[in-house]
Amino acid sequence: MELQIGRTLAYRLADEYVATDGRSGMPVERVGRLLRVLRSELEAWAHVTAEHRTAVEPATHRAMAALRTLRFEATRTA
16 A cells, blocks of 8 residues: 655654544654554545545635635736
């Protein structure tokens, strides 16, 4: 499985998971100073995240298009 995210984002998501006691972020387990990811938890998290992103993307694209239109109109009238 390939997440296609960088190391920095992976650590941010892992830190978020630890800081929120597992309420959000990428699931990890701390073993001493190491962060370990269980494959089964990662696959489940990636699946849920992908489903959420698919459901949210159309609305996000519409909002971004509206924002671009507003910015364009604001610069045209200024």
